[in-house]
Amino acid sequence: MSDDLKLVIFDVDGTLVDSQAAIVAAMTAAFEAVGVLPPERSVMLSIVGLSLDRAMPVLAPELDDDLHVTMIEAYKAAYHANRLTLGAASMPLYPGAREALDALVQIPEVLLGVATGKSRRGLDAMIEAHGLEKYFVTRQVADDHPSKPHPSMIFTAMAETGVDRGRTVMIGDTEFDMAMAAAAGVAGLGVSWGYHPVHMLAPARAVLGRFDELPGQLDSIWTEAAA
Incomplete structure (x- = not known):
């Protein structure tokens, strides 16, 4: 070295x-994908920094692994769509x-x-x-x-x-x-x-x-x- x-x-x-607006929007879409009400904005932002496979069980511990996977895919799709629409303005x-x-x-x-x-x-x-x-x-x-x-x-x-x-x-x-x-x-x-x-x-x-x-x-x- x-x-x-x-x-x-x-x-x-x-x-x-x-990127908090994009994160909150994508996380809201993730909860909607499994028919669960999303938590408050501050709660969603509290997991920023964790990988999605760690974040979803923290935010929705009552759901099983398959539903967490569904949430992750919905989050990724929503975040990507937001980025394509807004570009640098989304972050x-x-x-x-x-x-x-x-x-x-x-x-x-x-x-x-x-x-x-x-x-x-x-x-x-x-x-x-x-x-x-x-x-x-x-x-x-x-x-x-x-x-x-x-x-x-x-x-x-x-x-x-x-x-x-x-x-x-x-x-x-x-x-x-x-x-x-x-x-x-x-x-x-x-x-x-x-x-x-x-x-x-x-x-x-x-x-x-x-x-x-x-x-x-x-x-x-x-x-x-x-x-």
């Missing part, structure tokens, strides 16, 4: 893009997100990645919609890993980039992101603008209130790693 390279891994939904970037990515990608020793509960199709669509193809050298998705908070996504990202734990940072908006970072032994930075309240991000080293706070937090982490 290189002592010079650093890795910044971003969650997607609730961290880089605000706008948060203020400051592009500027933060632009600044980081200009630093030669910094590599960027994503670790998301999205499918590869969903992530690729988001990246294409916002023209982010050049940014992420490692892309970890739900298709290939156990659900967060299992650390598999972070371990694979580190292996692909050759960056060690001390120089790897995970940024996300949910308790699942912070628990995943802790399980992988890397620094976790929470964000306050996402789908879980700040008090649920307690394992985080810090919680960002704006993207322009990110450079200072990264510098602090990496200075400690080099000491």
